[in-house]
Amino acid sequence: MHLLDLLAARAEPAAAVLLTVTRRCPLACAHCSTASTMGGEQIDAAVLKRFVGTFTPGDRPAYVLLTGGEPLLRPELVREIAERVREVGGRTQLLSGMFFAARGRTPAPVRRAVDAVDHFAASVDAFHERQVPRAAVLRVLRRLLDEGKDVSVQLTGLTPDDPYLRRATEDIRRELDDRVPILVTVVRRAGRARTWLPGPGAVPGAVAHRSVPAPCALAAWPVVCFDGTVAACCNQDVVDAAALGRLPAHLRLGHIARDDWATIRARQRSRPLLRGIRAFGPRHLASLAGAGCDGYCAACVSALGDPGTAARVGVLLERPGVRAVERRLDEVVRAGGAEAFLRRYGTEGYRELAALGYEAGAS
Ligand code: SF4
Known part of the structure; x- marks a missing residue:
């Protein structure tokens, strides 16, 4: 291998x-x-x-x-x-x-x-x-x-x-x-x-009007953290947040003491917000929902971690046109x-x- x-x-x-x-x-x-x-x-x-x-x-x-x-x-x-x-x-x-x-x-x-x-x-x-x-x-x-x-x-x-x-x-x-x-x-x-x-410092102008899709390929593999919590990506801030019990809902896949692989796999693959992050990236999703953010992963953890923003993004992601673009972007990322x-x-x-x-x- x-x-x-x-x-x-x-x-x-x-x-x-x-x-x-x-x-x-x-x-x-x-x-x-x-x-x-x-x-x-x-x-x-x-x-x-x-x-x-x-x-x-x-x-x-x-x-x-x-x-x-x-x-x-x-x-x-x-x-x-x-x-x-x-x-x-x-x-x-x-x-x-x-x-x-x-x-x-x-x-x-x-x-x-x-x-x-x-x-x-x-x-x-x-x-x-x-x-x-x-x-x-x-x-x-x-x-x-x-x-x-x-x-x-x-x-x-x-x-x-x-x-x-x-x-x-x-x-x-x-x-x-x-x-x-x-x-x-x-x-x-x-x-x-x-x-x-x-x-890195704040990204100048990185607010709600960033609207270019920038897929996150890291939202693909589950990570079993030190305490058994399963996070949806390997970003160290996400893993650290898991240890403190502060993971936003979309990035928390479960716990290995209770969940089996089939459950974790299904959540990673099909949870709408994770699908959207893999295809469009978190900053683009946050901007579509009108939320400001000052960084790429910060948009994922903070902006999309807000239940109101997450709910608005969830509704957008279910629109047939958006689903079609999501599938196409997903194919492109995976084919790369x-x-x-x-x-x-x-x-x-x-x-x-x-x-x-x-x-x-x-x-
Ligand atoms: S955008 Fe979200 S899923 Fe991707 S690496 Fe950053 S925190 Fe993880």
């Missing part, structure tokens, strides 16, 4: 689910979007397994993304989830900060967990490197690659022109023979980074696949690195 397979499905509603295995992490990166520590919360293993147990061969996400915190702090749970997902025909990807690589050895339970997932992704950035040297990470990736494992690197810089990105991509490409895809991102103002990374996703959300100058090692038809 190549990184491009995942990105190609990124706009497909409920093609995947993100499972936060734990908020805990032994590292202390200054940019950590989840502000993870070893004292962080984690959902009961039995509750996570119950939810995964509701996947069936006929109704399951194609991909299950295991994330944290550091998911490999719960290696047995990771292995059990990965085996269950494979049993019903799905595939798993795990993203790790690779704390174990710093010690030069992979503990047996971690090894079994890594073997059980279909794709292993490593986080690399200057903050991780202060605790886990890049060379140690690349040694582990090299071994996995030589064993035939699908692996990738999620590389994060401060800005698209951060010289660190250029140096690190050159090193990774050389050490791993250009066979490993690299997804390059930049630090977002979330979690611990919120305390030091400057905000990995390329469109990278164009919109990838990092300037590094987008093509996501395709390294890709062989058409191999996965």
Whole structure:
């Protein structure tokens, strides 16, 4: 399973689910979007397994993304989830900060967990490197690659022109023979980074008259948050709001202690406001309902979070003409696949690195 397979499905509603295995992490990166520590919360293993147990061969996400915190702090749970997902025909990807690589050895339970997932992704950035040297990470990736494992690197810089990105991509490409895809991102103002990374500031003129559709492809995959609440997107502010019980109704899909996959999948796919956000984007919907807003996701969380605005948008979205445009925009977004996703959300100058090692038809 190549990184491009995942990105190609990124706009497909409920093609995947993100499972936060734990908020805990032994590292202390200054940019950590989840502000993870070893004292962080984690959902009961039995509750996570119950939810995964509701996947069936006929109704399951194609991909299950295991994330944290550091998911490999719960290696047995990771292995059990990965085996269950494979049993019903799905595939798993795990993203790790690779704390174990710093010690030069992979503990047996971690090894079994890594073997059980279909794709292993490593986080690399200057903050991780202060605790886990890049060379140690690349040694582990090299071994996995030589064993035939699908692996990738999620590389994060401060800005698209951060010289660190250029140096690190050159090193990774050389050490791993250009066979490993690299997804390059930049630090977002979330979690611990919120305390030091400057905000984007208000968008001048971003009020009710913004009326150009700008679809949100991220309103497609459910995210199981630290407490078991299921949110409709992976925006960190949305995930944080879930933990505080402050999710707007359209972004709260349910809870894994009570809801099964079929219910979560149906809500993600068919809830009118989410359909509208995927097709038109939140700012356009808010402006159609006459609501002002000062940002893209802010329109989703604040403007559409207002019950009156949400109700007006709901009525608009049911008009036959609007439904027809929505369906057409939805088709266009989904047909764009990995390329469109990278164009919109990838990092300037590094987008093509996501395709390294890709062989058409191999996965
Ligand atoms: S627009 Fe809404 S659904 Fe899309 S990323 Fe922002 S908060 Fe999430």
